Amino acid sequence: MPLKTIPPLSRRTLLRALGSGAVLGGLTGCGVPAAYVRPEDRAAVDLSSTDQRLNWANWPLYIDTDDERPSRRPTLEAFEKRTGISVEYVEEINDNDEFFGKISPALMNHQPTGRDLIVVSDWMSARFVRLGWVQEMDRARQPNVTRYLDPQLRSPAFDPGRTCTVPWQSGITGIVYNRRRTGREIRQVSDLWASDLKGRVTLLSGLDEAFALLMQGNGVDITRWTADDFHTVCDQVEQQVKAGQIRRFTGNDYIKDLSSGDVLACQAYSGDVIQLQADDPDIQFVVPEEGAELWSESLMIPDLARHKANAERLIDYYYDPEVAAELAAWVNYVCPVPAARDVLASAQDEASAALAENPLIFPDEEMRSRLAVARDVDPDERVEFGKRWNQIAGL
DSSP states (O other): OOOOOOOSOOGGGTOOOOOOOHHHHHHHHHOGGGGOOOGGGSOOOOOTTTOOEEEEEEOTTOSOOOSSOTTOOHHHHHHHHHHOOEEEEEEOOSOHHHHHHHHHHHHHTTOOOSOSEEEEEHHHHHHHHHHTOBOOOOGGGOHHHHHHSOGGGSOOTTSGGGSSOEEEEEEEEEEEEEHHHHSSOOOSGGGGGOGGGTTOEEEESSHHHHHHHHHHTTTOOGGGOOHHHHHHHHHHHHHHHHTTOEEEEESTTHHHHHHHTSOSEEEEEHHHHHHHHHHOTTEEEEOOTTOEEEEEEEEEOBTTOSOHHHHHHHHHHTTSHHHHHHHHHHHOSBOSOTTHHHHHHTOSSHHHHHHTTOTTTSOOHHHHTTEEOOOOOOHHHHHHHHHHHHHHHTO
């Protein structure tokens, strides 16, 4: 397959991941345990062998498209041609909580969702796994996943061994700043609180997006953080808000503030930065010395999906390094298939080959040593923590 050069937009540049937790908070108050689905009740009769189709719900701008005909998706069309499986691809996920609210009534009432494959952020995936709303995958049908999945993403706390989830794309929450405007480097989380940045710093508004990096700035191991660690961060952020250090809390609109110069440094997603750097080479992305969070948005097969084997086959297709490379060249997130790096490195197109050396797509070992996958906020913590964080962030 021909590799494509850098796209003009990333998904996160257009969408705001609120991460408010409002929907689950309501469910928790009403008794989430009653909504739990036992393992023996999760599967439906699989029609894959006789019904060659698949329904896939994903986020906008999260798959490769053709430059001249944006309605075409080259890797997906190649899968359909190779397998004979027709894929109904719907870009219907704009926010994790909103989508959770959309399909949760069916899942808690043990009804099919009409979707065979969905993609949500790992902190939301944790809810689905905990509630028993997704099925275990048959790795015998997924040799590419078994062989090529990034070792650093293989066993998150919410899904040990990745039995129910497979990363679609990954990313890093770090710090972005304008080196020309700051006149110096930023290397640590504590640098955000420097006096020369007063009023020109933003943090991410969503609890699940923001807390891990701030904890790492305190030297916390985010794979096993505690309630005390969380409240310490809240105390610090509250103090910085009162001092006027933090301009505001944002979704993806930090990009506009950074580009205009209203903000000099901010929490940010690695997937946004490649295009920002193409427009302004003074934009720098930093994995702080204390570390940064490595996250994913993952593929899952919901309960009672009628085309489970077809979904497993599609997931494995995207873990072929050749296919993963083509996708990575378009979306510009951290590729969960490290072997795709060699494919890109051998590309004749210079822009694609350059991506193989970009640590924001293929982190090097030094950067990886400072990355960690955070444990998620569990249901007992979410209401209390969400209430406190949202008060600080003004949500």
